[in-house]
Amino acid sequence: MHERERHQRAFEVFDGAIAVPEAERGAFVTQACGGDADLEKDVLSLLKHHVPESKYENAPWQPEEPKDLTGAMVDRYRVLGLEGRGGMAVVWKAEDHVLGRKVAIKFLLPVYARQALPRRRFLREARAASSLAHPGIATVYDVGEHEGEPYIAMQFVEGRTVRQRLKEQPYAPAEAVRVALHTARVLQHAHAEGIIHRDVSPSNIMVTNDGAIIVLDFGIALRTSDSRLSRTGDLMGTMGYMAPEVLTGSSATAQSDIYSLGVVLYQMLTRYVPFHGTQSGPDGRVPDLLPEPVSRIVPGVPKEVDVVLEKALARDIAARYTSAKKFAEDLEGLLRVASLPHYPRVASRPPKPRQVGGTSARIRGMLSRLTGKSRPPSQPLAQPQVRPPGESPGGDPPPDVDFLT
Numbered sequence: 103m104h105e106r107e108r109h110q111r112a113f114e115v116f117d118g119a120i121a122v123p124e125a126e127r128g129a130f131v132t133q134a135c136g137g138d139a140d141l142e143k144d145v146l147s148l149l150k151h152h153v154p155e156s157k158y159e160n161a162p163w164q165p166e167e168p169k170d171l172t173g174a175m176v177d178r179y180r181v182l183g184l185e186g187r188g189g190m191a192v193v194w195k196a197e198d199h200v201l202g203r204k205v206a207i208k209f210l211l212p213v214y215a216r217q218a219l220p221r222r223r224f225l226r227e228a229r230a231a232s233s234l235a236h237p238g239i240a241t242v243y244d245v246g247e248h249e250g251e252p253y254i255a256m257q258f259v260e261g262r263t264v265r266q267r268l269k270e271q272p273y274a275p276a277e278a279v280r281v282a283l284h285t286a287r288v289l290q291h292a293h294a295e296g297i298i299h300r301d302v303s304p305s306n307i308m309v310t311n312d313g314a315i316i317v318l319d320f321g322i323a324l325r326t327s328d329s330r331l332s333r334t335g336d337l338m339g340t341m342g343y344m345a346p347e348v349l350t351g352s353s354a355t356a357q358s359d360i361y362s363l364g365v366v367l368y369q370m371l372t373r374y375v376p377f378h379g380t381q382s383g384p385d386g387r388v389p390d391l392l393p394e395p396v397s398r399i400v401p402g403v404p405k406e407v408d409v410v411l412e413k414a415l416a417r418d419i420a421a422r423y424t425s426a427k428k429f430a431e432d433l434e435g436l437l438r439v440a441s442l443p444h445y446p447r448v449a450s451r452p453p454k455p456r457q458v459g460g461t462s463a464r465i466r467g468m469l470s471r472l473t474g475k476s477r478p479p480s481q482p483l484a485q486p487q488v489r490p491p492g493e494s495p496g497g498d499p500p501p502d503v504d505f506l507t
Contacts, residue, residue, distance in 0.1 A: 111141060112141055112144035112145045112147075112148060113148065113190065114339075114340070114341050115131060115134045115135060115141070115145045115341060116145050116148040116149065118130065118134060118340070118341030118342045119131050119134070119145065119149060127149065131145050131146060131149075134341070167212075168187075168192045168209060168211055168212060169212075170184075171194055171207075172184070172194075176194075176196065176207055176246075176248045176253060177244075177246055177248065178198060178199050178200050179196040179197065179198055179199070179205060179207055179255060180196060180197050180199060181194045181195070181196045181207065182194070182195045182196055182197060182204075183195055185206060187211075190210060190211055190214050190220065191208055191209060191210050191211060191214075191224075192208070192209050192210075192211060193206050193207065193208050193209075194206070194207045194208075194209070195207075195258060196255075198243075198255075203258075204258040205243060205255050205256065205257070205258050206240070206255070206256050206257065206258045206259070207253050207254070207255055208253060208254045208255075208256065209248075209251055209252075209253050210224055210251065210252065212251075215250075215251040215252065221252055223322060224252055224254070225245065225252060226320075226322075226323065227254065227319065227320045227323065228242050228245045228254045230297050230320040230323040230325070231256070231320045233295065233297070234291060234292055234295055234297065234320075236288060236291045236292075237314065238284060238285075238287065238288035238291070238314070238315055238316055238317055239288060239291075239292075239316065239317055239320075240256045240257040240259055240316055240318065241256060241257040242254060242255070242256045242257075243255045243256060243257070259308060259310055259316050260310060260311050261308045261309050261310035261311050261314075261316070262308065262309065263304060263305055263306070263307060263308050263318075264281065264304035264305075264307045264308075264309070264366060264369075264370060265303075265304035265305045267309070268304060268369065268370070268373055271446060272370075272373055272446040272447065272448055273370040273371065273446060274442075274443055274444050274445050274446050274447070275371055275400070275402070275403050275407070275442045275443045275444075275447060276437065276442035276443060276444045277444070278367060278370035278371050279367070279407070279433055279436050279437055279442060280437065281307065281309060281315055281367075281370065282363060282366065282367040282370070282433055283430055283433040283434060283437065284314075284315035285302070285307050285315055285317060285363055285366070286360075286363060286426045286427075286429045286430035286433060287426070287430050288315070288317040289302070289317070289356070289359050289360070289363065289426040290425070290426040290427045290430060292317075292323075293356040293359070293425070293426055296325055296326045297320070297323050297324070297325055297326075298323060298324045298326060298354050298355065298356055298358065298359055299317065299320060299323055299359050299362075300322045300323060300324055300339050300354045300358070300359070301319060301322050301339045301340055301343075301362075302317075302343065302359050302362035302363050302366060303339075303340040303342075303343045303362065303366065304366055304369060304370075305318075305319075305340070306318045306319045307366065322339070324353075324354060326355075339354070339362070342365065342375050342377075343362045343365045343366065343375075344358070344361075344362065345357070345358040345361035345362065345419075346361075346417045347419055355419075356425060356426060357419050357422050357423065357424065359426065360414055360422060360423050360425075360426055360429050361414065361415060361416075361422060363414065363426075363429070364376075364411055364414030364415040364429075365415065367411060367414070368393060368396065368411055368415070371396045371400055371403065371407070371447075371449075372396055372399060372400055372449040372453060373448075373449060374449065374452050374453055376393030376394075376411075376415060376453060376455065377391060377393065377453075377455050391417075391455035391456060391457060392412065392415075392417075392455060392456050392457070393411065393412070393415055393453060393455055394453040394454050394455060394456060395408035395411075395412075396408055396411060396453075399449045399450050399451055399452075399453055400447045400448070400449050400450070401447055401450070402443040402447055403442075403443070403447065404440045404441055404442065406435075406436055406439070406440040407436060407440065407442075410429075410432045410433065410436060413432075414429055
């Protein structure tokens with residue numbers, strides 16, 4: 103494996119590793135690396151570097167640290183300080199001296215700023231985000247170069263990602279469904295504009311301090327009209343959140359984003375990914391299993407939630423929600439009709455996935471209960487009245503700046 107490819111693969115395995123409990127990361131990394139000792143060293147190095155509580159020893163390779171820009175002028179922006187960093191990029195808080203507003207300045211990490219492909223994807227993020235006019239997507243103000251390195255200047259969002267929140271405390275079921283609902287609405291807008299996100303994960307969903315939901319990082323977004331970017335076999339996304347069809351080499355679709363959001367919702371409700379502890383191959387694939395219903399392991403969660411999640415997480419794409427709009431409608435139905443607890447609940451144990459079986463009749467029965475009448479499974483739930491983002495109890499995301507990938 104070429105060194106650059108190995109580093110990219112290391113970040114993919116790293117993203118999957120931090121989604122499982124600390125005690126299980128070593129086994130996860132060993133399995134995901136499939137006997138590649140150099141790859142395993144790189145992943146353990148990333149864990150040591152990015153996860154302060156990690157017990158792993160440093161490996162020889164370390165990503166080069168970005169230059170400290172605090173106090174520097176980046177064109178018209180004065181850098182105020184480091185806001186956060188992720189696997190491929192770093193974000194600085196800055197002030198626009200012309201308009202007098204706070205902005206976020208995003209740079210690639212040095213190792214990627216020198217490579218053509220990451221630079222192209224970086225600029226693709228700016229184009230994709232700037233083409234989407236939606237309050238749930240951070241506004242792109244400007245793009246440019248500073249000392250030969252590209253940057254994106256965008257709306258500064260104060261809050262924390264879903265990942266950061268999960269490290270601190272569990273979500274109340276009602277709050278988790280609300281976050282998923284507004285994320286689905288953002289994806290609905292992006293899909294309508296022909297853009298697939300391809301990396302819906304807890305790191306890329308932020309809840310602002312006033313409760314609004316912002317979807318971050320369109321760096322690997324795909325325009326469905328651009329065949330050059332939709333090659334099969336091009337594995338993109340965060341391990342543990344990628345849809346089965348993507349892991350088997352098919353191109354990502356809108357339904358792939360829906361699956362990823364289903365994983366995030368399951369994790370918000372339980373603090374576990376749905377296939378936690380399941381043996382998988384080096385490519386991240388797991389057997390044909392269904393996630394254990396959340397109602398079995400989280401007290402107070404109604405079975406209607408299980409039905410919606412089962413449809414979002416269907417391994418057969420034909421059984422999955424056909425659009426983010428339909429997914430959002432059923433999430434709204436849960437908020438309207440299901441008795442969702444408004445206080446955090448803790449899973450009694452890790453989930454235990456089960457074998458795939460015939461469940462269509464049960465799904466039809468459960469979905470009909472959400473509206474009080476029988477309806478085909480493809481028919482959306484009645485539109486309920488949903489509180490605006492700021493009215494939900496308990497805020498979401500403030501800063502582990504996973505706005506970086």
